């Protein structure tokens with residue numbers, strides 16, 4: 001079994017991966033700033049701050065790969081986003097470099113390119129969605145992708161950035177009928193990112209095989225991701241409860257959805 005360090009392991013996605021990666025042949029070293037609610041047989045737990053380089057070097061030693069999820073997973077104040085998200089991404093990559101770990105999977109986000117409009121027709125490829133962050137949070141994911149690119153070009157690491165849509169147990173908004181990433185597909189996506197031969201620097205969308213997808217999964221499939229789930233099974237109930245989505249509404253017409261609206265202005269996120 002290959003050992004993978006998962007940071008942010010106590011969170012939503014970390015919990016899903018801790019359930020699914022061992023079945024795919026991965027042994028877990030699970031790091032979070034808070035203790036795990038349960039430690040599973042064979043799992044190593046590390047309670048540490050992912051923004052502490054010394055602790056991250058210790059935690060990365062002996063691993064074959066790193067999955068970096070730790071951080072603030074939504075909009076916050078600039079000091080909090082800067083010091084937690086950007087610093088911890090640097091530490092994850094720098095610890096990998098210092099310990100000779102060549103594969104790092106980074107939890108980026110659709111919010112790295114949130115102001116990108118929906119194309120007139122067809123699917124949106126990652127290459128047609130350059131950095132266009134919708135929030136300070138989105139800026140931290142742009143920085144994440146930039147740091148990943150640096151560590152590939154300068155140090156020869158393989159870094160796969162996952163522009164995750166909405167990774168929840170099930171979709172709860174009509175936007176998520178297009179952006180949902182199911183728990184089972186989350187495991188498949190991360191496993192593909194961990195095992196794809198020599199991906200170099202890759203940026204791929206992270207969504208399920210949703211009928212309403214408008215983000216192109218060609219690049220993700222090329223790395224071996226085979227999504228199985230489709231949010232459409234929740235469509236009837238969500239539309240009945242919340243109304244038919246209006247394609248012209250920015251929530252549906254921009255990659256970042258709600259995060260592009262005025263309620264995410266800086267006034268609402270002051271230190």
Ligand SMILES: NC(=O)c1ccc[n+]([C@@H]2O[C@H](COP(=O)([O-])OP(=O)(O)OC[C@H]3O[C@@H](n4cnc5c(N)ncnc54)[C@H](O)[C@@H]3O)[C@@H](O)[C@H]2O)c1
Pocket residue numbers: 007008009010011012013014031032033034048049050051068069070071072073074084088107108109110163164165166167168
């Ligand atoms: N869930 C989604 O829909 C989604 C979408 C896009 C991107 N992402 C990204 O995926 C990652 C995981 O998301 P999630 O939904 O599981 O978030 P979450 O908030 O449930 O989990 C984040 C975890 O990181 C830990 N953490 C925070 N700061 C830390 C630090 N300094 N050191 C160590 N651990 C720290 C927290 O304790 C928490 O357990 C995040 O980076 C998030 O931005 C998630």
